[in-house]
Amino acid sequence: MKKGLFFLLLVVISSTSIAQNNSATKKPEEQIRKYWFVMLIKGPNRNQDSATAAKIQQGHLSNMDKLYNEGKLKVAGPFGDGKDWQGIFIFDCPTKEEVENLLKTDPAVASGRLICDIRPWYTAPIGSFVPGKPKEAL
Numbered sequence: 001m002k003k004g005l006f007f008l009l010l011v012v013i014s015s016t017s018i019a020q021n022n023s024a025t026k027k028p029e030e031q032i033r034k035y036w037f038v039m040l041i042k043g044p045n046r047n048q049d050s051a052t053a054a055k056i057q058q059g060h061l062s063n064m065d066k067l068y069n070e071g072k073l074k075v076a077g078p079f080g081d082g083k084d085w086q087g088i089f090i091f092d093c094p095t096k097e098e099v100e101n102l103l104k105t106d107p108a109v110a111s112g113r114l115i116c117d118i119r120p121w122y123t124a125p126i127g128s129f130v131p132g133k134p135k136e137a138l
Contacts (some may be wrong), residue, residue: 028124035074036099037121038089045112059107062112067091086114090121 048056066071075090091099099118108114 004035031124031126031127032122035095035121035123036089036091036093037105037119038091038099038117039085039117040087040108041087041116041117042084042086043109043112043115048111053113056107056111056113063106064089067102067105096120 046053064073064076068076072091072093073089074092076087078087079085091102093099093102096118103109103116103118106114109116
C-alpha cells in the first residue's frame, strides 16, 4: 500500500514539474493572449463641485483597488499632461462585455467624468514595471 501511494505521489510531482517546465520554456510569442486596453478620456459631465469631484475620485481609486485585488485590473495609471486622455486600464477578462460591466462599477465612469474606449490588446503574460533590466529566470 505504501509503495502504491509513493508511486502515485511521484507521478503527480513529475507531471506537475513537466507542465511547469513546458510553460517556462515557451517563448513569449508563444504565450500571447488577449487583454483589454481601456483609454480613459475626459467625459462630458465634469462640472461637479470640488467636494463631489473628490468623492468621485476616491470612489474611482477604491474601485481600482477592488478590481486589482480580484485579478481583473492588471495596469492602471493617469497621464500627466492635463489633456483629454486621462489614463489607462488594462483588464484581464475573457470578454469585452465583462470589461464594460466592470467599468460601470467605477464612479468616475458612472458619473460621466470619464468615458472609455475599449480595445482588445495582445501580449505575453510576462514582465513587470520594476526598474532596471529583467532578472534571469531561476
